[in-house]
Amino acid sequence: MGVLGLGGTIAMGPVADHEGVAPHLTAAALVAAVPGLDEIADVAAESVRMLPGASLGFADVVALVETARARVDAGARGIVVTQGTDSLEETAYAFDLLWDRPEPLVVTGAMRPASAAGADGPANLLAAVAVAVAPDARQRGCLVVFAGQIFSASDVVKAHSTSPSAFRSPNTGPLGSVDEAVPRFTTPPGERLPPLEPSGGEPPSVALVTALLGDSGRQLEAIADAGFQGLVLAAMGAGHVPALLVGPLADAVTRMPVVATTRTGSGRLLHETYGFPGSERDLHRIGLLDGGALAPVKARVLLTLALWSEPDRAGAESRFRLHASAV
Structure with a gap:
């Protein structure tokens, strides 16, 4: 399966000539830092962008989806995207509207930098990979996995500025949870609509x-x-x-x-x-x-x-x- 990195807090730590933390850890470095990940899946990691979540745009979303499609078409069982949480509720929904494969596309991130005490990125990434390879996750489009919970991309929101459990699903509640790297869904997959297909050029304002x-x-x-x-x-x-x-x-x-x-x-x-x-x-x-x-x-x-x-x-x-x- 594939892990595609876009940057974000999950990939942040101290960087020379910077005050505070900034994205610099590659997707491969994130994968290597998660104990037990190789027991769940054979993971191939790639950094697609190295940006904070607030600086992502629609062109980055489209590029990520194209890369994810290529990975799935080459045999990946699922895709995990790591990114910043500032725009995660928006990008995840955009991925869901564009995604046209039965394989899961799972988005996760972190509220604490990789260099912080109690960094939550490794646990979130482990849970996201477990969801991405789960048969029950197929035909559900884009999912968001955070703090041990599985959310629909269309309903998930970032409801707190700093809490490790910042994400909520106010209208529907979580779709399931992940315990000991085992995903458990409480609802069946819903109907998938035909994906949207941007025509190229600049996105409309x-x-x-x-x-x-x-x-x-x-x-x-x-x-x-x-x-x-x-x-x-x-x-x-x-x-x-x-x-x-x-x-x-x-x-x-x-x-x-x-x-x-x-x-x-x-x-x-x-x-x-x-x-x-x-x-x-x-x-x-x-x-x-x-x-x-x-x-x-x-x-x-x-x-x-x-x-x-x-x-x-x-x-x-x-x-x-x-x-x-x-x-």
């Missing part, structure tokens, strides 16, 4: 704006005039915005796809409960796409990849609806 107390709509107006190709709105509660935002949102919909999802961290938008100006009825009436249970950052990932994969707005919106409705 999609903005994310949060509805806020006393919001006048000026930020939305500026975004609509700034050349973005899509917009995600993190709405209040079950799909509410200050009344002054309805006009700028309606104008934005005439220019680009606009998605609404909740800023609360879990749950979905309502459709017809409230009727005041700025309620969910207004958002649906003016044509915002429903982001389902996706967190705002994940809705932005989906809209970006849908726009990148389809030649016209109607096709992109159709693909967005299809994938958002499955979450």
